[in-house]
Amino acid sequence: MTNDSHKSRLAELVRELAVIHEHVTLASGKESDFYVDMRRATLHHEAGPLIGHVMLDMLEEAGFGPEDYDAVGGLTMGADPVATAMMHAAASRGLNLDAFVVRKAAKDHGMKRRIEGPDVQGRRVIVLEDTSTTGGSPIEAVHALREAGAEVLAVAVVVDRATGAKERIEAEGLPYFSALGLADLDLD
Ligand SMILES: O=P(O)(O)OC[C@H]1O[C@H](OP(=O)(O)OP(=O)(O)O)[C@H](O)[C@@H]1O
Numbered sequence: 001m002t003n004d005s006h007k008s009r010l011a012e013l014v015r016e017l018a019v020i021h022e023h024v025t026l027a028s029g030k031e032s033d034f035y036v037d038m039r040r041a042t043l044h045h046e047a048g049p050l051i052g053h054v055m056l057d058m059l060e061e062a063g064f065g066p067e068d069y070d071a072v073g074g075l076t077m078g079a080d081p082v083a084t085a086m087m088h089a090a091a092s093r094g095l096n097l098d099a100f101v102v103r104k105a106a107k108d109h110g111m112k113r114r115i116e117g118p119d120v121q122g123r124r125v126i127v128l129e130d131t132s133t134t135g136g137s138p139i140e141a142v143h144a145l146r147e148a149g150a151e152v153l154a155v156a157v158v159v160d161r162a163t164g165a166k167e168r169i170e171a172e173g174l175p176y177f178s179a180l181g182l183a184d185l186d187l188d
Pocket residue numbers: 027028075076077078079129130131132133134135136137138165
């Protein structure tokens with residue numbers, strides 16, 4: 001399959017599996033008449049692996065090839081299956097890509113880490129999300145990663161809801177990429 005056909009199959013799966021027409025309160029406290037419950041896609045046997053390939057290809061088309069970054073991840077838990085899907089998709093292509101998880105708070109026992117996985121210090125990373133509304137979650141991850149000494153190159157999300165995340169991320173000096181938008185999900 002080409003990236004275009006991967007992307008259109010992914011859009012079809014997200015529409016079928018994850019778009020819920022209900023009045024909900026979002027992470028930011030805002031209200032919405034629909035919810036994109038991306039966990040139902042990122043943890044699905046077909047959509048999950050597809051997400052890994054679509055995200056790798058999208059980043060490559062945007063100028064971030066496999067040699068340009070070392071690790072991917074974001075704020076738990078929405079970002080976690082996206083990061084591991086990319087790690088496995090990269091491995092299937094013979095590429096080395098690490099994943100990491102940014103905890104909402106550092107653990108208070110064991111290694112007491114906020115960022116789990118191979119060390120990110122001095123490494124080039126891309127911050128991920130499953131869905132973005134205000135961009136607050138990826139920005140929190142960006143700050144934690146910078147504090148840990150990572151070089152954050154960009155933010156990449158599977159579904160962008162077109163409600164200000166792009167503008168907020170770009171104001172942080174980072175490029176923002178999304179694989180699917182509202183039009184792909186018949187939500188525009
Ligand atoms: O762009 P934002 O305004 O930050 O909103 C989007 C965030 O909301 C969802 O996660 P949620 O906070 O529901 O938690 P979860 O990942 O733990 O499920 C989603 O996975 C994003 O992380």
